[in-house]
Structures are given as C-alpha cells and as structure tokens.
Amino acid sequence: MASSSSSGWKNSSNKSSSKTPCCTKIGLKRGPWTPDEDQILSNYVQKEGEGRWRTLPKRAGLLRCGKSCRLRWMNYLRPSVKRGQIGEDEEDLILRLHRLLGNRWSLIAGRIPGRTDNEIKNYWNTHLSKKLISQGIDPRTHKPLMNPNPNIHSHEPPPPLVVPTSISNPNFIHPSLDESSPCISSLEMSFNEVTEGNDSHHEYLKGITTLNADQDHHNLESSDGFIMGFRDMEEDLHHHTEFNNDDVFSSFLNSLINEECAHQQQQQQQQQQQQHPTAKNQVPLVDYTTPVDSSTQSFGYS
C-alpha cells in the first residue's frame, strides 16, 4: 500500500486560485498518509468514535483536514474494510446493483460488506466498464452499444451480437420499456410486498409506467430513465413512508436483485435447452438481436 509520504502529490498552492480547497490552511498536510498518521488517526477514532471530523484533526493532533481524515478512515483504516481482490460474486453483485442504481457508489457499497464506495467506483471505472465495453455493452445503460453504422434509420436488424451472460444480463436494464413485461409485474409485486398497507407505492408504480410513455426519450436522451425512476422512488420512499425507510428500500432492493437473479438463471437454462437440448454445463450465450418471446423471456430487449 502506498502510505508513504510523497513530495509530488498535488500541491496545495496549485492551479485554480479562485477555488479554495478545504485544507488550504497553512501547515496542513496533503497527499499520501504516513504509517504514523494512520496510527494516530486509527487510535483516536477507535477511542473516541467516528464523527466530528472537522475538529478531529486538532483533537487528535493531526496536520490534516477533517475531510482527509474521514476519507482515510472510511476507505482504509476502518476495521471492517475488506482488502484484496473483488471476487466474482461481488463483481456480479456490483453489476446488478449498478444496473439498478447507476453511479450511486455509496448505495452500492452499502450492500457489499467490507467494500467502500471509492473502491467500487475505482473497480467499476478500471475493470467493469471496460469489460462491458469489450462485450459490446454500454456500461452506463447496460444495453448493447449503439451500432456505429451511420445508416441509423435502417430497418435492417443490427448484426448479431453474442455476449456471454455470465457477466451480466443487459436485457434487464429497462423493464419500464414494456409494460407487459413480467419485470414490471415483479417490480409491482416486490414493491407491494414491502409497502403493503401504504398507498404511496401506487405513486411509484405510476412513476414506473409513466416512463413507458416516453421511452425513447429516456433511452436516447436521458439514457438512465429507469435509474432516474428508481431514484425518484427511493426519494419518495424516504419522504412518504411511515415505516423505517431504509429497511423498506433495502427490502425492495433485495427483492429486485433476487428477482433479477432468478430470471437470469431461468433464462439461461431455457436458452441452453433451446439451443443445445443435450448440452450441459456450457457457458450460455445470448443473441441480443433476436426478438424475444415474452412468454419465455422476462427482460425484453428493445
């Protein structure tokens, strides 16, 4: 780990003179943390607890700004922080959560024990987004990348794009596109379950189906209309429900993740059987350009 001090880090007397970084105060240290600083911070937080970051450096005797201390503790020193490689299961979870939540790293991190938002954000930017792109998937939308062919208005179907499903299922991204999709009903069911007895859920479902009305707008211009829908839902939940809101949203999210996971597995099995009725234990492939029968395909690709 790079915790040694380095004279080369961003200079506090730097670039934008009009902007005022939080630690411009003379004498405050910036850049990589030293083992000594780590020790001081760690000891102090374990003794006094987290919080009051602004005044913590002074109380602890550190020449750092509060933000820097908080970040160091949260991303590195906290005992619960898990070090090491992100596993396949974690990677899969990140992908699914990102598809549901977008770049809400702290929310995603909150559902992956021991991982920090910074770590997940970095992992996404350096590994997963590239992985998706290499598979012809837009990491922002989780949909197949736009056909670079300038003949965009052609009614010809795009060339076949075959991607292993082990990484993710981009078909899921916009259940809002098809009101008849089982995905909408699973959303509805899931949400009914977690908000039973509360009228507010109708608002969210209305929100989801409203997205259908201008699906093209959301697909092309906003490109994360579905995610925005979720954001609205979450915000509304937090504003209106009489329950423990975090628990409600957490349950809702769990149900979505589980639904998707189950659908993915079911879909893979069906496709395996259709394409290779006798083959077993092969990596399933999905042809995104093939029209999907809604009776057998849960997440219709548009």
Added chain:
DNA sequence: AATGCCCCCAACCGCTGCGAG
C-alpha cells in the same frame, strides 16, 4: 539497462443535502 507508456487507485475537489440556530 534505460526509457516511455499505460493503468490503477488513493486522495483530492466541488457540490449537495441536512440539521441547527
């Protein structure tokens, strides 16, 4: 061995949301 390039990730910055006064 020396040099250049690329990638990773720790740490920074600016912005936003929220609570207190």
Added chain:
DNA sequence: GCTCGCAGCGGTTGGGGGCAT
C-alpha cells in the same frame, strides 16, 4: 424562511508501479 456549518457523495486527478520496447 434564511443562513451557516458539517458530513457525505460522486467525479476527477496524478503519482507510482508494471509492462513493453
């Protein structure tokens, strides 16, 4: 209702290490 201060979040940066030439 307004202002202020703080905590937290997401986007961005750039040092350093690894790899290729």
